[in-house]
Amino acid sequence: MARMKFLCDSDRCIECNACVTACKNEHEVPWGINRRRVVTINDGKPGERSISMACMHCTDAPCAAVCPVSCFYTTADAIVLHDKDLCIGCGYCFYACPFGAPQYPRVGNFGGRGKMDKCTYCAGGPQQDNSPAEYIQYGANRIAEGKLPLCAEMCSTKALLAGDGEMIAAIYKERVQRRGYGSGAWGWRTAYRETVPA
Amino acid sequence: MKPVILGAALALALLAGPVAAQQAGGAPEVQAPVPEVGAGRGGVGAGQVPATTEPQRPTGQPAAPQPAVAPRPAAPIIAPAPLGDRGQPDAAELELQAALRGERIAGRISIPDPKAANLIQPEGRDWRAFHNRTLAWIGGIAVLGMLGILALFYLIRGRIRPEEGMSGVTIPRFTLLERANHWMVASCFIILGLSGLNLTFGRHLLLPLIGPEGFTAVSMAGKIAHNYLAFPFTLGLVVMLLLWVRDNIPNRLDLDWLRAGGGFIGRGHPKSGRFNAGQKLVFWITVLGGALVAASGYVLIFPFTVVDIAGQQSAHMIHGVLAVLMVAAMLAHIYIGSLGMVGAFDAMGSGQVDVNWAREHHALWVEQELARTRQAAAPGGARAAGAD
Numbered sequence: 218m219a220r221m222k223f224l225c226d227s228d229r230c231i232e233c234n235a236c237v238t239a240c241k242n243e244h245e246v247p248w249g250i251n252r253r254r255v256v257t258i259n260d261g262k263p264g265e266r267s268i269s270m271a272c273m274h275c276t277d278a279p280c281a282a283v284c285p286v287s288c289f290y291t292t293a294d295a296i297v298l299h300d301k302d303l304c305i306g307c308g309y310c311f312y313a314c315p316f317g318a319p320q321y322p323r324v325g326n327f328g329g330r331g332k333m334d335k336c337t338y339c340a341g342g343p344q345q346d347n348s349p350a351e352y353i354q355y356g357a358n359r360i361a362e363g364k365l366p367l368c369a370e371m372c373s374t375k376a377l378l379a380g381d382g383e384m385i386a387a388i389y390k391e392r393v394q395r396r397g398y399g400s401g402a403w404g405w406r407t408a409y410r411e412t413v414p415a
Numbered sequence: 416m417k418p419v420i421l422g423a424a425l426a427l428a429l430l431a432g433p434v435a436a437q438q439a440g441g442a443p444e445v446q447a448p449v450p451e452v453g454a455g456r457g458g459v460g461a462g463q464v465p466a467t468t469e470p471q472r473p474t475g476q477p478a479a480p481q482p483a484v485a486p487r488p489a490a491p492i493i494a495p496a497p498l499g500d501r502g503q504p505d506a507a508e509l510e511l512q513a514a515l516r517g518e519r520i521a522g523r524i525s526i527p528d529p530k531a532a533n534l535i536q537p538e539g540r541d542w543r544a545f546h547n548r549t550l551a552w553i554g555g556i557a558v559l560g561m562l563g564i565l566a567l568f569y570l571i572r573g574r575i576r577p578e579e580g581m582s583g584v585t586i587p588r589f590t591l592l593e594r595a596n597h598w599m600v601a602s603c604f605i606i607l608g609l610s611g612l613n614l615t616f617g618r619h620l621l622l623p624l625i626g627p628e629g630f631t632a633v634s635m636a637g638k639i640a641h642n643y644l645a646f647p648f649t650l651g652l653v654v655m656l657l658l659w660v661r662d663n664i665p666n667r668l669d670l671d672w673l674r675a676g677g678g679f680i681g682r683g684h685p686k687s688g689r690f691n692a693g694q695k696l697v698f699w700i701t702v703l704g705g706a707l708v709a710a711s712g713y714v715l716i717f718p719f720t721v722v723d724i725a726g727q728q729s730a731h732m733i734h735g736v737l738a739v740l741m742v743a744a745m746l747a748h749i750y751i752g753s754l755g756m757v758g759a760f761d762a763m764g765s766g767q768v769d770v771n772w773a774r775e776h777h778a779l780w781v782e783q784e785l786a787r788t789r790q791a792a793a794p795g796g797a798r799a800a801g802a803d
Contacts, residue, residue, distance in 0.1 A: 227506070234525060237526065249528070251526055251528060251531060254524060254526055254528075254531045255524070255525070256521070256522040256523070256531070257522045257523045257524070257525075258520065258521070258522035258523075258534065260522060260523040268534060270534055279540065279543045282543055282547055283543050283546050283547060284618075285613070285614040285615070285617060285618055285634060286617075286622070286627070286630060286631050286634050287618055287627065288627075288631075300627075302628075302631070303627055303628070303631045304631075305631060305634050305635045305638050307614065307638060308715070308718060308727075309546065309614075311724070312539065312542050312724070312727060312728050313539045313540075313542055313543040313546070314539055315535050315536055315539045315540065316534070316535060316536075317530070317531060317534075317536065329642065395491070396493075396494060397493035397494055400505045400506055401506030401507045401508070402506060402507070403506040403510075403534070403535075404506075404510070404535060405506070405507065406506075406507045406510040406511060406514075407510050407514070407535055412507035
């Protein structure tokens with residue numbers, strides 16, 4: 218089985234937010250929740266770059282480690298998913314997540330935030346694959362259809378890569394060699410405890 | 416030496432050809448492998464004679480004679496990095512630096528959710544370590560340690576009974592308001608404490624017993640109870656402070672009480688007022704600890720209204736550590752108020768305590784109370800002397 222990862226080539230990302238929009242549309246993500254977002258660092262200064270970020274599906278995921286009800290599980294493709302029927306919306310995964318991936322449909326209702334929502338790597342949840350129940354809770358299950366996440370597939374500059382970690386790392390390395398520069402794979406050190414040469 | 420000069424001269428002669436052609440014909444037909452500087456740029460001042468007739472020497476030393484038509488470079492010409500990126504550390508390095516400094520990597524975001532502008536927050540790892548290790552250890556040691564100490568104390572000392580037995584005569588100790596408020600705070604605290612401990616330990620202790628669905632139902636109910644009971648708990652703390660603070664100001668008698676071991680260790684019963692040093696300690700732990708736990712809890716109940724993610728992590732750390740310490744302290748309080756001491760529970764139960772118990776534990780308070788009753792029973796003009 219593959220070890221699925223995301224890699225954002227920040228030298229290619231043009232902050233068009235198509236990945237954000239594609240994700241929201243594909244999964245009919247509720248208002249106020251963005252499973253994916255584009256952050257621009259050093260905005261307007263030399264070295265400005267944009268990075269598309271979502272759940273990185275960490276090795277040894279912090280969310281799973283701190284969840285008081287153990288609602289997280291990892292698929293055979295190393296995708297980190299959670300069971301919304303078990304989630305109590307306590308917010309612990311949000312405290313622990315390095316990437317700010319977990320989000321809640323409500324805030325401030327005496328902490329009654331509702332079930333946590335995050336990027337599923339377009340792999341749905343524990344329900345029957347591509348069932349209406351799964352769609353309502355988690356969105357589309359493209360992985361079950363043999364497709365990769367839509368955000369990466371939609372990316373116009375192919376800045377966002379999704380797929381087996383070794384394959385996308387090889388693609389990125391080749392790019393860096395051809396163009397002579399790179400700036401590394403954002404989040405990889407934090408999520409996977411490994412780096413891709415820049 | 417000689418062949419080198421010869422080679423260089425030959426190279427210069429060959430290079431002069433294309434340069435001369437360029438000058439004459441405008442744009443070059445074939446791009447040179449080396450970047451062009453100056454010569455033949457868009458025909459500025461066409462036909463102008465260069466300042467020197469000497470052909471420009473290219474940088475580098477082409478050792479071999481070059482053909483008239485430049486070959487395609489074998490190795491791709493590497494473009495320079497975009498200007499702003501030169502010398503910039505790469506993502507992995509920035510992440511490592513941020514992790515070492517405990518700083519966040521944040522930027523600007525175009526979606527209307529400012530908290531999403533955090534790209535990477537390494538503090539999450541520290542919070543995880545706190546929750547899964549530090550808090551579990553502190554909580555485990557505090558709660559189990561206190562239970563162990565109490566069990567040991569019970570085995571050695573047994574139930575503490577009044578030395579002269581019960582007199583059968585009672586004296587009022589706590590009013591209905593005091594007792595009702597105490598039990599409101601106490602019942603809230605028990606539910607808050609159990610639901611809180613469940614978030615740290617339930618996964619390891621309760622989840623394997625009742626299964627994931629059952630455990631989620633329990634934890635969900637616990638979370639809702641935790642959020643709502645925070646309010647009566649805080650109200651009770653305020654009332655408690657108003658009712659009891661004047662009897663809980665520490666004084667010199669408390670030192671004597673502490674020196675005598677509070678009557679727990681030795682046999683002597685040090686004198687004390689309405690509350691002894693031990694009870695004062697419980698009072699201040701409840702009021703001050705409770706205030707801090709409540710404040711840090713409200714910050715978490717209303718996420719992002721007061722503090723951001725880092726503030727919430729810190730608030731949770733304060734909340735968790737203080738709460739488990741308070742649970743440990745209250746275990747001792749519960750023990751001595753019920754099983755540990757005969758006659759103590761009545762104070763908060765019926766509100767009436769046995770006079771013998773009261774004399775042993777709160778001698779000064781009993782004298783005070785009796786004096787007050789005598790004064791109240793005898794009106795101002797009445798005299799003690801009866802006959803005349």
